[in-house]
Each structure stands twice: as C-alpha cells, then as structure tokens.
Amino acid sequence: MPKKVCMVVAHHPFTDARIFKKEAKSLQKKGYHVSMIVPRKNGKLFDIDGTPYTKRFQSKIFTYEGIKIVTYHSESSQKALSNVLSDENSWENHGFNNQLTQLAIRENADIYHAHEYLSLFAGIGIKRLMKKRKGKDVKLIYDSHELTPDPLDPKYSQERRTNLKQKLLTMLKEVDHVITVSDSIKSWYLSHRPQLPVDVIYNSPPLAKNYESKDFNSDxxxxxxxxxxxxxxxxxxxxxxxxxxxxxxxxxxxxxxxxxxxxxxxxxxxxxxxxxxxxxxxxxxxxxxxxxxxxxxxxxxxxxxxxxxxxxxxxxxxxxxxxxxxxxxxxxxxxxxxxxxxxxxxxxxxxxxxxxxxxxxxxxxxxxxxxxxxxxxxxxxxxxxxxxxxxxxxxxxxxxxxxxx
Structure with missing residues (x-):
C-alpha cells in the first residue's frame, strides 16, 4: 500500500515552490499519497506574490494537481501554537489543541513534514497524540527553510531568542530527520545536536530544458x-x-x-x-x-x-x-x-x-x-x-x- 505523507504548513502559500512544486510533486511522482494542511488568512488563500484568491480554491478541502489540500484558519491556531514558548508540561493541554495539529492527525499519515518553527511544534503534537490515541509511531521531518530563531536578529530580545532556541532544541529530540537549505545551517544544527540526522536539499529548480549556451557577444x-x-x-x-x-x-x-x-x-x-x-x-x-x-x-x-x-x-x-x-x-x-x-x-x-x-x-x-x-x-x-x-x-x-x- 502506498505510504501517506502530510505536509504541515503554518505560513507559506500552498503553491510555494519548495513545498508544493518540488517536494510534494516529487513525492507524488514516486507514488506517495501526499496531502497538505495549509493556512487561510482572513479566510483566503494567497498566490506566491500575496494576491488573494477570490474565485478559485474556496472549498475547505480540494485537490490540486493530484495533491489533497486541507485548509484551516490560521488566526484560530496562532494562540495555541504560541504555547511553544510555555513550559513543556502545558503543551498537550494548551498547545496541541489547534486546527493545524488536529487536521493533520486526521490524515493518518506515515510521515509528517513540517516547514516552519510553528508547524514543527504542531508536528510534535501530531507525533505525540498519534502515539497516545492510535498507538501509531509516525515519522517527523523538519524542513528548516531558515534558521529560527536567528541568533543575530535584533527584532527579538536576547531573552526571547534564548527561549525560542531552548524550545527548538527540545523539539529536535523528537524529530526523525532535519532537512535544510545550506551547509552552514546544517553545521549549526550539528553543533547543537551532533547525532541529529541532517541533510541539505538546496533550493534548486528543475534543470532548464532547451538550454543554449550564452555567447556574450552583444554590446x-x-x-x-x-x-x-x-x-x-x-x-x-x-x-x-x-x-x-x-x-x-x-x-x-x-x-x-x-x-x-x-x-x-x-x-x-x-x-x-x-x-x-x-x-x-x-x-x-x-x-x-x-x-x-x-x-x-x-x-x-x-x-x-x-x-x-x-x-x-x-x-x-x-x-x-x-x-x-x-x-x-x-x-x-x-x-x-x-x-x-x-x-x-x-x-x-x-x-x-x-x-x-x-x-x-x-x-x-x-x-x-x-x-x-x-x-x-x-x-x-x-x-x-x-x-x-x-x-x-x-x-x-x-x-x-x-x-x-
């Protein structure tokens, strides 16, 4: 039976090049059943340039290019997801009761693939609750498109950056594999969790077809x-x-x-x-x-x-x-x-x-x-x-x- 994959998304548009056009489509091509849990903001989905869809993609659940898309209202989940910064003992009661986590659990996937810091937190909830409710051990991938928290970002206080980092390191204990986008970010993860499986998958496009070499003869x-x-x-x-x-x-x-x-x-x-x-x-x-x-x-x-x-x-x-x-x-x-x-x-x-x-x-x-x-x-x-x-x-x-x- 084909294995099921669920992409867990907190912020990115559902047609994001890395998430949808490359990773999801590649997995689909290989025979995986792929679904995505993606956010609506103010009730709308958005194109990659921020344009809201007003006529297309209005259903809560729909299929796009063979991939199942399940939508949720991001505003209703933000408060619960922000509990990632609370004491870990409060996570199950106050953090995991959000639409992103709960809708992803309903997909009953074998592998969950999270794409942001907050969707990673949702993924931790998915992994724990799937084991508790269904006795099912699922795998969790964290696709770190960037380093969160950014150790140098001045918009956060040092106290907040420290808290975010501590919670990240806590969550990484339950992650089965980390994917990231550069060798330097990979090195950062390994410096903090030397045994963590980490691989780099660059933000590369498919090879351009009909390529003709450039001659640079023009003025x-x-x-x-x-x-x-x-x-x-x-x-x-x-x-x-x-x-x-x-x-x-x-x-x-x-x-x-x-x-x-x-x-x-x-x-x-x-x-x-x-x-x-x-x-x-x-x-x-x-x-x-x-x-x-x-x-x-x-x-x-x-x-x-x-x-x-x-x-x-x-x-x-x-x-x-x-x-x-x-x-x-x-x-x-x-x-x-x-x-x-x-x-x-x-x-x-x-x-x-x-x-x-x-x-x-x-x-x-x-x-x-x-x-x-x-x-x-x-x-x-x-x-x-x-x-x-x-x-x-x-x-x-x-x-x-x-x-x-």
Missing part, C-alpha cells in the same frame, strides 16, 4: 533579478542607482522577473523607463524562458552582520540564475561567497553592504571581460547539470523518505 548588458522587489527597503533604490550609472556608459537593461507583492508599487523614473523592465510574476516553469537574455544575475543581501539567515542564505534565485548559465553577482555573504569561490560561477563584492556604485562598477568591468563571463556561465550550467539541479536534490529527498520507512 548590450542585461542584469536580471528574480523575485520580490520591496519598495520599503533599499533594494529598489539600488536597482534605480545601478541602472542610472550603467545606462550612462553602455546599452544597459535591468530585467526584473517578478516584482511587487500584491498592493505595492515601484514607480520607475521616467528617464529609466526604457531601461528597467518588470515582467510581473510568471509561471514557475516558464522562468527559464524569461532568463534567456540575462547576462548577470543580481542578489543583494543587506545587513548580513545582523542576520545569520542572510549570511547563511542560498536563495531560490541564486540557483535559478546558475540553472540558466547566468553568472551571479552578490555582496559578501558567507554561504554564497564560498559557493561562488568554489565553483567560479560568479562575482563577489567584498562588502557586507555594497552600494549601487559598487555594483555598477563591477558590472561594467565584467561586461568588458567577455571571456571571463563566458567561463563563469559554463561553470554555472555544468554544476547544475552534475550536482545541484532539482533532479539531483530529488534523489536526496527520496533517499531520506526511504530511510525513514
């Missing part, structure tokens, strides 16, 4: 950015600054694949409207098509000195660029710097907080060195083919599941 320079541009941070200001400087020197274009989240806007100055293109949010599987004319991919992770997650990050867009043979330009963050230096697939600006001028100068310099860009591009595509594409990550995921069963 035009196109820089790409994939994902959300938040006009409340300096990211958009840097896009404007880079475009302003570079367009005075070469035929420059900045292509943003994605853009604003729902309800936000980022006005483009009139003199740069022919230089900056926002494609809007596109279908996940069509991203390679939008990457074909991009020469260099840009990532700017600010304030890495105040966020271990930023310093340890290897974001989706990083691998998306490499997948399409696009060299990556980044500021000095530990994990991306080490990766780029190891594989010679991009360029690191040796500053934690790089300015528009820093990026512009580096871009213009690289644009003149066509042979270097060509070699970086080849290296990028080669390592995705041999090591890092989702097809390779899928093998890791399936091996973890097989080991648990």
């Amino acid at each position: 035009r320079l196109t820089v790409g950015y994939e994902g959300n541009i938040d006009d409340k941070k300096s990211g958009w200001e840097k896009v404007i600054g880079i475009s302003d400087i570079c367009s005075k020197n070469v035929d420059f274009h900045f292509k943003i694949i994605g853009g604003n989240r729902f309800g936000n806007s980022t006005p483009i100055p009139e003199h740069l409207q022919s230089r900056i293109t926002l494609t809007g949010w596109v279908n996940y599987h069509t991203i390679p098509m939008y990457m074909t004319d991009v020469d260099i991919g840009w990532i700017d992770l600010e304030d890495t000195a105040f966020s271990l997650n930023r310093d340890y990050s290897l974001p989706n867009k990083f691998f998306s660029y490499l997948n399409n043979g696009i060299p990556v330009m980044v500021n000095n963050s530990k994990e991306m710097k080490e990766f780029i230096n190891r594989h010679q697939c991009g360029y690191v600006i040796e500053k934690k907080n790089a300015t528009s001028r820093d990026y512009a100068d580096a871009l213009l310099s690289l644009h003149k060195d066509k042979s270097k860009l060509q070699q970086m591009s080849k290296n990028a595509r080669n390592i995705m083919e041999k090591l890092y594409s989702w097809e390779n990550m899928e093998k890791r995921l399936l091996a973890i599941y097989q080991s648990l069963l």
Whole structure:
C-alpha cells in the first residue's frame, strides 16, 4: 500500500515552490499519497506574490494537481501554537489543541513534514497524540527553510531568542530527520545536536530544458533579478542607482522577473523607463524562458552582520540564475561567497553592504571581460547539470523518505 505523507504548513502559500512544486510533486511522482494542511488568512488563500484568491480554491478541502489540500484558519491556531514558548508540561493541554495539529492527525499519515518553527511544534503534537490515541509511531521531518530563531536578529530580545532556541532544541529530540537549505545551517544544527540526522536539499529548480549556451557577444548588458522587489527597503533604490550609472556608459537593461507583492508599487523614473523592465510574476516553469537574455544575475543581501539567515542564505534565485548559465553577482555573504569561490560561477563584492556604485562598477568591468563571463556561465550550467539541479536534490529527498520507512 502506498505510504501517506502530510505536509504541515503554518505560513507559506500552498503553491510555494519548495513545498508544493518540488517536494510534494516529487513525492507524488514516486507514488506517495501526499496531502497538505495549509493556512487561510482572513479566510483566503494567497498566490506566491500575496494576491488573494477570490474565485478559485474556496472549498475547505480540494485537490490540486493530484495533491489533497486541507485548509484551516490560521488566526484560530496562532494562540495555541504560541504555547511553544510555555513550559513543556502545558503543551498537550494548551498547545496541541489547534486546527493545524488536529487536521493533520486526521490524515493518518506515515510521515509528517513540517516547514516552519510553528508547524514543527504542531508536528510534535501530531507525533505525540498519534502515539497516545492510535498507538501509531509516525515519522517527523523538519524542513528548516531558515534558521529560527536567528541568533543575530535584533527584532527579538536576547531573552526571547534564548527561549525560542531552548524550545527548538527540545523539539529536535523528537524529530526523525532535519532537512535544510545550506551547509552552514546544517553545521549549526550539528553543533547543537551532533547525532541529529541532517541533510541539505538546496533550493534548486528543475534543470532548464532547451538550454543554449550564452555567447556574450552583444554590446548590450542585461542584469536580471528574480523575485520580490520591496519598495520599503533599499533594494529598489539600488536597482534605480545601478541602472542610472550603467545606462550612462553602455546599452544597459535591468530585467526584473517578478516584482511587487500584491498592493505595492515601484514607480520607475521616467528617464529609466526604457531601461528597467518588470515582467510581473510568471509561471514557475516558464522562468527559464524569461532568463534567456540575462547576462548577470543580481542578489543583494543587506545587513548580513545582523542576520545569520542572510549570511547563511542560498536563495531560490541564486540557483535559478546558475540553472540558466547566468553568472551571479552578490555582496559578501558567507554561504554564497564560498559557493561562488568554489565553483567560479560568479562575482563577489567584498562588502557586507555594497552600494549601487559598487555594483555598477563591477558590472561594467565584467561586461568588458567577455571571456571571463563566458567561463563563469559554463561553470554555472555544468554544476547544475552534475550536482545541484532539482533532479539531483530529488534523489536526496527520496533517499531520506526511504530511510525513514
């Protein structure tokens, strides 16, 4: 009989690239019966850019691309889930009586796969109550998309960070396997729980099909950015600054694949409207098509000195660029710097907080060195083919599941 898997989600949109499009779909393809318990906010499900669904996905339970989706109202579960910070003795009476935990138990799965700190807490409740009520030993995976709590995050007091960390270490005693997204985060877990089974599954896309190598013969320079541009941070200001400087020197274009989240806007100055293109949010599987004319991919992770997650990050867009043979330009963050230096697939600006001028100068310099860009591009595509594409990550995921069963 096929084994049942239940994805337990506290915050992410149900079509999240890692959770749904890659992990859930890979498990389904392998023959697992997959269900997901996912949150509604204010009664609505949301697309990846924050757009609320108003006509689709209105039923409490529905099937999407062959995967069972069970929804719950996140507001009704937040108070109970926040009891993770209470004394462990109170967890069963006050913490586990929430919709996320209870609906997941009804799925009667063999493996539960939690994706956030609070869904991990729900998973602890699932594991304990399944044993108590049904005498069933289930397996629990914690998919740590980031490090929570972030040891450097200034928005939490030291006391709160300490409490969050202590409760995390307590919960990890009952976790059967941890999956995370970078080697630095894996090392953090092992430094605290040396016997914990931990594997890295990178945020890699499926290998881009119909790939054609880049020749970099054009005088035009196109820089790409994939994902959300938040006009409340300096990211958009840097896009404007880079475009302003570079367009005075070469035929420059900045292509943003994605853009604003729902309800936000980022006005483009009139003199740069022919230089900056926002494609809007596109279908996940069509991203390679939008990457074909991009020469260099840009990532700017600010304030890495105040966020271990930023310093340890290897974001989706990083691998998306490499997948399409696009060299990556980044500021000095530990994990991306080490990766780029190891594989010679991009360029690191040796500053934690790089300015528009820093990026512009580096871009213009690289644009003149066509042979270097060509070699970086080849290296990028080669390592995705041999090591890092989702097809390779899928093998890791399936091996973890097989080991648990």
